[in-house]
Amino acid sequence: MARDLTFLSATELGGLLAAGQLTSVELVQTCLARVQAVDGRVHAFNSYDEAAALVAAHESDARRAAGQARGPLDGIPVGFKDVIAVAGQPLTCSSRMLANYVSPYDATVTTRLKAAGAIPLGRLNMDEFAMGSSTENSAFGPTANPWDLSRVPGGSSGGSAAAVAAGELPLTLGSDTGGSIRQPAALCGIVGLKPTYGLVSRYGLAAYASSLDQIGPFARTVDDAALLLQAIAGHDERDSTSFKAEVPDYRADMAKRFGPWRIGVPKEFFGAGLDPEVGAAVQAAIEHYRKAGCEIREVSLPLAAEQAIAVYYLIATAEASSNLARYDGIRYGHRAAKAKDVVDLYFQSRAEGFGDEVKRRIILGTHVLSSGYYDAYYLRAQKVRTLIRNEFAAVLKNCDALLSPTSPTAAFKIGEKSSNPLAMYLTDIYTISVNLAGLPGISVPCGFTAAGLPVGLQLIGRPFDEAGLLSIARHYEQAHDWNSRHPNL
């Protein structure tokens, strides 16, 4: 084909499909060719099932030919972070523990995407069990940032972000527990949305920290993120924390919202540790909204800024130590070959199956839940979490959204922070509090450093007001052309 589909948005691709100018089979083949051309260098994919994707694409084309296309996602390939179940496909969590695991059922998001006609394509690399901020913790090797292959793509959903940035897929799903969608979106120069806790079902998402985990979309445009969110959002009785929220037609709703908005700027999110180039790009975004007639309010979130990382690493590791107790080498997952009895089998299987960061977090989480430490660590963290939620609720009474950098720096070098866990944890300083409060957050591209690395702008919204948040993000996006630049691979 003469035309270049590589960096078209899902909305544009859907238009071509609807107009009969493109088939899903052609589109899937184009994506597969791109994967074959660049993924040896990027390593966004852990695996992909070419035959299954082409079968689904043929079915999509047959539906369309019969006048039964299912909507804007019918025939569009969507990649999955390797932590979300697709029946019959591997689910590794980028861990040796699950290296040979095959999902026996579909996650709810998978069921919904299949019903919308989307083509599941690829299992995308990640930090092992979603624990990390750089995708260096994968048992199968790191993913590279498509803008600079010597740098990280962010994490933990680094493969999902890199696949979109590298032109391998138009849409992917990730999961975000402390920033794992927004931070890699920022570092890879694309859009990433973490929905309100409870909006998207967690059924079929391998659990890391259940009170914080949310599945969300990566896309090239805000419209595309809304399109993918539309398909996956909504109540699911198989997730007991799923909320019975009314799901609006996001794109129709966005078309009616033009602002001006009241935008809060948390002063503590612009302090020490913020790279000057990132700060300047975000300040320019503030000026965009000010010139558009928005009211810019300085707000204060002292606990979110000062205490969120401490709260997160107590709550998330406590939940992880409990969730990962299921990997015992008995029913599924890695089983050690040499064990002297069944208890030794647990010890050895877990020692062989888990990587360093996972072991560290299991130890920390077990410690903070253990007798004598529970009140001082876990319970206290849960109380400070309440105060952080209240702090956000208070400022969002008078603001439609909050604006900050997504990450304090652009992409760092592979290996730069991997020996210092605390330094790695601090890269999530602007995103983590949003998970603690359960709010929706989005990262949209807002410029490049002098070295050509993408910078992300984070917007934080009110609970279940994804339509408002997406509208505010799109207002900025449409006045800029950052997403017209692509990495040279």
Place this chain on the structure above:
Amino acid sequence: MSAGSDLNIDYVANLARLALTDEQKTRYARQLGDILHYVDKLKQVDVTGVEPMAHAAPVFNVWQDDVARAGLSTEQALRNAPAQRQNMIVVPKVVE
């Protein structure tokens, strides 16, 4: 609240059913000591009278009708078992 030196890594690794090498014990104790020192800052916050928060969703008791539904078949459920025989998972002998 305690500093990192309170972390008894042998005790905790045993609770977590995780075999660690001596090198891992030394390294994790140092790294987790740094992290526990960092989280000590939570002591600065006054939490008097504050309710703990388990999760962010405004959802509490969730009830479903007690209706049987199709689940995984035996074959599907055993598909990922490391060792199986006659529709059962094989494990090392538990009772001597």
